[in-house]
Amino acid sequence: MSEKDMQSYFDKLNKANSLLMESLKVSNIDTLAENLTNISDGKVYVENSVPDQATVAKLEAIYQELKQLNLTPLQLKQAITVAIIKAQKDDKAEVNKLMTPDAIGLIASLIAYEVLNVQNKKTVNIVDPTVGTGNLLIEVIEQLNMTDKFHINAAALDNDDTLVALAKSFSEVMNLNLDAYHQDSVADWDITDIDMAVADLPVGYYPIDENAKNFQTSAESGHSYAHHLLIEQTMNNLNDGGLGIFIVPSQIFQTDQAKKLSEWMVSSVYLQAVLDLPANLFASKEAQKAVVVLQKHGNNAKQVENVLMGTIPDTNNPKLFEGFKDQLQDWAKNFKG
CATH class of the missing domain: 3.40.50.150 (Vaccinia Virus protein VP39)
Structure with a gap:
């Protein structure tokens, strides 16, 4: 499994975060948590029609692509930790x-x-x-x-x-x-x-x-x-x-x-x-x-x-x-x- 697939996982997860964040209007970390839950559940969580159908379709397509990247547990973890670091940086999270x-x-x-x-x-x-x-x-x-x-x-x-x-x-x-x-x-x-x-x-x-x-x-x-x-x-x-x-x-x-x-x-x-x-x-x-x-x-x-x-x-x-x-x-x- 190459570094390329790990990078690809991070890029796609990042894309999903940008999409979902526009709908939810919450912090980067909240959005990342929601995306990871969706990925684990295999479906997009929708409440009061948010996110809308067009966004749901785009997210589902990204989740499918993520599924096809066959990462080892440690590679998967690395891709997610890089996403966490980025989200915390964008949110200017406190040191603790x-x-x-x-x-x-x-x-x-x-x-x-x-x-x-x-x-x-x-x-x-x-x-x-x-x-x-x-x-x-x-x-x-x-x-x-x-x-x-x-x-x-x-x-x-x-x-x-x-x-x-x-x-x-x-x-x-x-x-x-x-x-x-x-x-x-x-x-x-x-x-x-x-x-x-x-x-x-x-x-x-x-x-x-x-x-x-x-x-x-x-x-x-x-x-x-x-x-x-x-x-x-x-x-x-x-x-x-x-x-x-x-x-x-x-x-x-x-x-x-x-x-x-x-x-x-x-x-x-x-x-x-x-x-x-x-x-x-x-x-x-x-x-x-x-x-x-x-x-x-x-x-x-x-x-x-x-x-x-x-x-x-x-x-x-x-x-x-x-x-x-x-x-x-x-x-x-x-x-x-």
Whole structure:
């Protein structure tokens, strides 16, 4: 399958977006979500005669052409992620809502794979409590699926209804089984029986102080950091011994609220890894992020002897990256049940 077919898929999807956007008069991301749902359903959704029959006919013709492009799952995903990047750029989306790059998803999936493999898990229930565009979760699922070792059930939560719709439609086109919920993830969850969480956490203050009070990571005064509350809430909702793989600001342990976060970690979870992501993935030092791996107490979980620390090498440097994979494998042996 050539690059040409992938480009062709993106071009046709782009054309469908332009057509549908004129009818719906909504944002680029809303339009993309609607188009992906239509592609997955095999028909154009019409409400109150919108879009009109002429537009429906044009869209159906494009969907037929898309169907004939026989892309592999990863190529299909790439074509859709380029469409998401374009839509977010055109919408001037805020930083917290921007798509998580594939390279970060690849790193998260490697960590997940090494631990799950050692634990010899066959069925894995994964959640992303701040799913956004869905790219991080879908990349992790796709990478784990390629190993043919696991049966993955996935759930996604987000307080942005547009992004929840996009993540759901993205997963449907990818033929993945994903349950998506539009909700504030700091509030109570309806889902249970979760083995693992992956999340690229939005950074900033959480506005509902009343809710924040229920958490040990809440601020002494003023608004609490949303990413701290989300980490605590997610770990609370995991099964005993469950793993949380969080993408967080590199400075997370150096802020004015870090003390509360550290105190909670010491009492409630095992901090198993803190790894800075490759610098080339970020525009500036301030924007730099890290991966923090936490494990919930219980079910034979224990603190690893040596917390995995350091900077992950650039994924485009095969030699250094292979060395990182070896380190990961050694570290993962700590998770034997």
